[in-house]
Amino acid sequence: MSRNKHSEVIRALQKIVGKDNVSDSPEELYYYSSDPSTENPHAPEYVVLPRTVEEIQEVVRLANREKIPITPRAGGLTLAGLAIPSSGGILLDLKRMNKIVDVNPNSMYAVVECGVTTGQLKTFLENTFPDLQFSVPHAPPIVSVVANAMVYGSGHVCLKYGTNSDMISGLEVILPTGEVLRTGACAVDNKSWFSKYCLPDFTGLFLGWFGATGIITKCAIELWPKPMIRDAVYYAIDEIDDMVEILLRLTKREVADDIYVNSWTGTSLDRYDMTEKPRGITELYLDVILSARSKEEYDSKRKTVEQIVEEERKKGRRIKSHSPPQSLREYILLVPQPLQFMDLKKGGGSEYLGCYVPTEKVGMAYREGVRIAKSHGFQYLQVIRPFKAGHATAIMYAFSFNHSNPEEVQRLQTVLAEICNSIMELGGIPWKPSPTLQKLILKRADPMFVEFIGKVKTMLDPNGIMAPDKWSTEE
Amino acid sequence: MSSGLEAYREMISRCYKCGYCKFTGPVISHVEIKEAPFYVNCPSYDRFNFETYSASGRVWTAKGLVDGNLKWSDRLLEIVYACTTCGNCSNQCAYEISKQVVQIIEAIREEAVKAGVGPMPPHRKFGEHLSNEHNPYFEPHNERLRWIPKDVDTLDKGDILYFVGCTSSYREKEIAQRTAEILNELGVQFAVACDEWCCGSPLLRTGQFEVAKQHAKHNVELIQGMGVKTVITSCAGCYHTLKADYPARFKLYPRFRVLHATEYLEKTFGEKGIMETGIEEPTEKTKVTYHDPCHLGRRSKVYDAPRSMIKRLPGVELVEMKRSRVNSLCCGAGGGVKSAFPEWSLEMAKNRVKEALETGAGTMVSACPFCKRNLGDAAREMASSLKVLDLVELAYHNLRK
Numbered sequence: 001m002s003r004n005k006h007s008e009v010i011r012a013l014q015k016i017v018g019k020d021n022v023s024d025s026p027e028e029l030y031y032y033s034s035d036p037s038t039e040n041p042h043a044p045e046y047v048v049l050p051r052t053v054e055e056i057q058e059v060v061r062l063a064n065r066e067k068i069p070i071t072p073r074a075g076g077l078t079l080a081g082l083a084i085p086s087s088g089g090i091l092l093d094l095k096r097m098n099k100i101v102d103v104n105p106n107s108m109y110a111v112v113e114c115g116v117t118t119g120q121l122k123t124f125l126e127n128t129f130p131d132l133q134f135s136v137p138h139a140p141p142i143v144s145v146v147a148n149a150m151v152y153g154s155g156h157v158c159l160k161y162g163t164n165s166d167m168i169s170g171l172e173v174i175l176p177t178g179e180v181l182r183t184g185a186c187a188v189d190n191k192s193w194f195s196k197y198c199l200p201d202f203t204g205l206f207l208g209w210f211g212a213t214g215i216i217t218k219c220a221i222e223l224w225p226k227p228m229i230r231d232a233v234y235y236a237i238d239e240i241d242d243m244v245e246i247l248l249r250l251t252k253r254e255v256a257d258d259i260y261v262n263s264w265t266g267t268s269l270d271r272y273d274m275t276e277k278p279r280g281i282t283e284l285y286l287d288v289i290l291s292a293r294s295k296e297e298y299d300s301k302r303k304t305v306e307q308i309v310e311e312e313r314k315k316g317r318r319i320k321s322h323s324p325p326q327s328l329r330e331y332i333l334l335v336p337q338p339l340q341f342m343d344l345k346k347g348g349g350s351e352y353l354g355c356y357v358p359t360e361k362v363g364m365a366y367r368e369g370v371r372i373a374k375s376h377g378f379q380y381l382q383v384i385r386p387f388k389a390g391h392a393t394a395i396m397y398a399f400s401f402n403h404s405n406p407e408e409v410q411r412l413q414t415v416l417a418e419i420c421n422s423i424m425e426l427g428g429i430p431w432k433p434s435p436t437l438q439k440l441i442l443k444r445a446d447p448m449f450v451e452f453i454g455k456v457k458t459m460l461d462p463n464g465i466m467a468p469d470k471w472s473t474e475e
Numbered sequence: 476m477s478s479g480l481e482a483y484r485e486m487i488s489r490c491y492k493c494g495y496c497k498f499t500g501p502v503i504s505h506v507e508i509k510e511a512p513f514y515v516n517c518p519s520y521d522r523f524n525f526e527t528y529s530a531s532g533r534v535w536t537a538k539g540l541v542d543g544n545l546k547w548s549d550r551l552l553e554i555v556y557a558c559t560t561c562g563n564c565s566n567q568c569a570y571e572i573s574k575q576v577v578q579i580i581e582a583i584r585e586e587a588v589k590a591g592v593g594p595m596p597p598h599r600k601f602g603e604h605l606s607n608e609h610n611p612y613f614e615p616h617n618e619r620l621r622w623i624p625k626d627v628d629t630l631d632k633g634d635i636l637y638f639v640g641c642t643s644s645y646r647e648k649e650i651a652q653r654t655a656e657i658l659n660e661l662g663v664q665f666a667v668a669c670d671e672w673c674c675g676s677p678l679l680r681t682g683q684f685e686v687a688k689q690h691a692k693h694n695v696e697l698i699q700g701m702g703v704k705t706v707i708t709s710c711a712g713c714y715h716t717l718k719a720d721y722p723a724r725f726k727l728y729p730r731f732r733v734l735h736a737t738e739y740l741e742k743t744f745g746e747k748g749i750m751e752t753g754i755e756e757p758t759e760k761t762k763v764t765y766h767d768p769c770h771l772g773r774r775s776k777v778y779d780a781p782r783s784m785i786k787r788l789p790g791v792e793l794v795e796m797k798r799s800r801v802n803s804l805c806c807g808a809g810g811g812v813k814s815a816f817p818e819w820s821l822e823m824a825k826n827r828v829k830e831a832l833e834t835g836a837g838t839m840v841s842a843c844p845f846c847k848r849n850l851g852d853a854a855r856e857m858a859s860s861l862k863v864l865d866l867v868e869l870a871y872h873n874l875r876k
Contacts, residue, residue: 023525025550030539031527036491049524076526077494096524119498119513141513142494338495338569346571348491404488 006045009066013048016058021049021096032073032091037351038401038413039081039434044071044091051096053172053180053217060178060215063090063465071467072211074114074144078151079352080434082210086469094144097217100124105132107194108223109169114146114216121145125223133157133226135164140338146219150207151432154385154394156289157224157257162388164221165207169195172218173206176461184220193220205456211467213460227291229298230333233305236282236322243284244363245317249308250288251359251390255301258289261384265341266398267324275379285322289333339398341381347402349409353416354396357428359386365395368422373399376415394431435469442473479589480541480582487538487579489572496530496564496576499802514798516563518805518823527554530564530576537583547592555583556595559812559823560680561769561805584682597814598681606686609672610641620669622648627655630666636703637665638717640710641673642844650709650844653871654736660874661743665707670697676712679720681811691725698731706733709867711768711843712809715775735771736867737842741784760792763869764836766827766850767803768843781842781866788873794834804830806841808849824853831861838862840869
C-alpha cells in the first residue's frame with residue numbers, strides 16, 4: 001500500500017473511532033504481531049479500538065472498499081495464533097466493547113458485548129445476581145466471554161451443561177459485508193435473547209470460524225443457578241486406563257459439575273520444573289467437583305463418588321485418595337490460576353493444543369501425547385475434562401518453549417502436527433487449532449466439507465477481508 | 476543498548492502475554508486475600524486501552540528495544556511514562572518476572588535518559604531544579620524547615636531523625652507539623668536535618684538515575700554524620716527509597732534503620748498505652764477508610780501498622796474499600812504521572828475517591844503526603860464531602876479530643 005493510501009486509511013479510521021483509538025505506531029504493531037504460540041509473528045498495519053456496533057460496521061465497510069484484511073481480537077489468549085494478523089491489515093481490538101447489556105434472572109441469560117471479560121462477568125454476577133453463575137473457564141480473567149464461547153471453550157460446570165458454545169442462546173454479528181445479523185429469538189424481537197430454539201439456527205455459522213465469517217458483537221450466554229456448596233473429592237491414579245474407566249462411570253452418574261484430570265506436572269507449584277517424574281509421585285490426579293444446596297445433598301453426592309471408586313478398587317484398580325495442598329484446592333475451586341508450567345522453558349513461549357475426543361479414546365490420546373512429547377524432548381502437561389455427561393472429552397496438551405530458539409520452535413511445531421494427526425486418527429478433533437493445524441484438518445477432511453467452507457466464505461465475504469488466513473482453503 | 480536494560484534481557488523474554496497482570500484478583504503465590512473480585516487493576520491500561528499500555532505491553536516494549544525491533548519515539552516515551560509504577564501488575568503476575576516488572580519499566584526510563592530522549596519535559600524541569608535546590612517543587616532549599624511551628628522542639632543531632640521529605644516540607648506542611656507535635660507529646664526527642672535533600676524518589680522513578688544517586692549519597696553521609704540510629708519518614712516514597720532503593724539501586728548500605736511514621740507511632744502508642752485507657756469510647760463511631768500508598772503497601776509490604784494505628788483510635792471504625800492492601804488502587808500521583816499527565820492523574824484519584832465514598836466513610840486517610848495531595852485535589856474537584864487526611868493528622872486530632 002502506498003504511503004498516501006496508508007495515510008488516507010488512517011484518517012478514515014480516525015474519523016470513525018476517534019484519533020486516540022487508532023494506531024499505526026511501531027510499538028503497537030510490534031506488540032500485536034505475536035502471541036505465545038509457535039505461529040509466525042506478523043504485524044498488522046493498523047490497530048483499531050472500536051466502541052460501538054456502528055463503528056465496527058464503518059470499519060468493515062472501509063475495509064471492503066479498500067480491500068484491507070481484518071483480524072478481530074478480544075483477549076488474544078487462544079495460545080494458538082488465532083489473533084495474529086497473518087494477512088496484515090486491520091487488527092480490530094474489541095476490548096472497548098465491554099458492556100454487560102442485560103441479565104435476565106428468570107430465563108437465566110446474560111447479554112454481553114464481545115469485549116466483556118470472564119473476570120468482569122463473574123464479578124458482576126457475584127455483586128448483582130449472587131444466585132446465578134456462568135461457566136467460568138480455567139483461564140486468565142482477561143479472557144473474553146464471547147471469544148471463549150465462539151471457540152467451544154469450557155467452564156467449571158461443563159460436565160453438567162456442556163461447552164460454552166452449547167450455552168449460546170443468541171448472537172449479534174457484523175457480517176463481512178457490514179450488515180448486522182441476529183441469530184436466535186433476538187432475530188424476531190431484539191429484546192428477547194432467551195433461546196435459539198425453533199428457528200433456522202445460523203449460530204453455527206460463527207462458532208469455530210475464528211472470525212472468518214463475521215465479528216460477533218453481542219452474545220447471549222446461559223446462566224445457571226449457583227449452589228451454595230462447592231467442593232471436590234480428590235484421587236490419584238497411576239494408570240490412564242484405570243482413569244478412563246472411572247471417568248466413564250462417574251460421568252454417567254451425573255453427580256459432578258466438573259471433572260478435571262491433571263498429569264503430575266500440572267498438580268503442584270513446586271513440581272513444574274521437574275524433567276522426570278520423581279519416585280512416589282502418581283501420574284494422574286483426578287478432581288471430582290461437586291456442588292449442592294445443602295450438606296445432605298453434598299454428602300449424598302460425595303457418597304456416590306466414593307461408592308464408584310470403592311467398586312472400582314475391588315476390581316483391582318489402584319485408586320488412591322489424595323489431599324492436595326490448600327493452594328491447589330483454591331486453584332481447582334476458587335478461581336483460575338496461572339499454570340507455572342508455562343514458564344518452564346523461561347522463553348516466553350507456550351502453546352496449549354486441545355483436542356476433543358470420544359471419552360473412551362482418552363487413554364490412547366493421553367499415551368500418544370506423552371510418547372510424542374518425549375520423543376521430541378519436551379516435557380508434557382496434559383489435562384482431561386469431560387463434557388456434558390461424557391458425550392465428549394477434552395484432552396489438552398500444554399507446552400512451554402523458548403521463543404528465541406528457532407530450532408525449539410520448529411521441533412514443537414512438529415510435535416503439535418503429530419498430535420493433531422494422531423488425534424484425528426482416533427476420531428477426535430483438534431480444539432481451536434492454529435492456522436497451521438487448520439490446514440492439516442482440511443487436508444484430512446471430506447472434500448465436500450472443504451469445498452463447503454470455501455463456498456460459505458465466498459458467499460459471506462466476497463472481498464475475502466475477514467480473517468482470511470482462518471480456514472483458508474487456498475493452497 | 477547499554478547495560479541497564481540489557482541486564483533484564485532474559486527476564487524480558489519470559490513474558491508470554493497471559494494477561495493476569497491486568498486484573499485484580501486472588502493469586503496463589505500472593506495469598507493475602509483469598510477471595511477478591513476481578514477488576515481491571517492497571518489504571519494506564521484502563522485509560523489508554525492499547526495492549527502496549529499494560530505491564531505486558533511495557534515488558535514487550537523493553538524486549539523490542541533490547542532486540543533492536545523498536546526505536547525511541549515520542550509514542551514509546553508516552554507508553555513508558557504513562558505508568559505510575561504502582562506495582563499492582565506485579566502483584567497479580569504469578570511468574571518470576573513479577574519481581575522485576577517495575578524495575579524493568581524504570582530501567583527503560585533510565586535508558587531513555589541515557590539516550591538523551593527522556594525523561595518527559597516536566598520531569599526534566601524538576602530534575603534540573605533538584606540538582607540545585609534539592610526539591611522538585613521549585614522552592615528554595617533554605618526554606619525547607621519553614622514548616623516547623625514555634626512551639627515544637629527539635630534537635631540538631633540525635634538517635635532519631637525525622638526525615639520530613641519534600642512534599643511535607645513544602646506542600647503538605649500539616650503532616651510534618653502534626654508528626655512533630657505528636658512526637659513532642661510522646662516525649663520523643665528527635666532531630667531534623669536542615670540540609671536534608673530530596674530522597675531521590677521522583678528522580679529514580681523518572682529514570683534520572685545519576686542525580687538520584689547524588690542525592691542518596693548526600694543523605695546517607697548527612698544522616699550517618701549526625702549519629703542517627705533511626706530515621707522516621709512521613710512519605711511512603713521516601714521510606715521505600717531510603718530503605719530499599721538505596722541499597723538495591725545505589726549500593727549504599729546505611730547503618731541506620733528506616734521506619735515509616737505509622738510503624739513508629741503504632742509501636743510507641745502500644746508501648747505507652749496511648750488511646751487504650753482513660754478515653755471513653757463514643758457510642759457513634761466515625762467511619763474511616765484507609766488508602767494503602769503503593770510505596771508503603773505493595774512495594775514495602777507495610778499493611779498492618781497503619782490499620783492497627785487506626786484501630787487504636789477511639790471513636791473510629793475502619794472500613795475497607797473494595798480494593799485494599801495488595802489490591803489497592805493507585806491514587807494516580809506516582810511515577811512522575813502527576814507532573815507529566817496531570818489531568819489523567821486527577822482522574823485516577825477521582826476513581827479512588829469514589830471507591831472511598833462507596834464504603835460510607837466520611838474520611839479517607841493515607842500514609843503518604845503525595846497520596847493525600849492527589850486524593851485531596853480530586854475530592855475538592857468533585858466537591859465531595861469526603862475528608863482526605865494523613866493518618867498522623869487523624870491521630871493528632873483524635874488525641875486532642
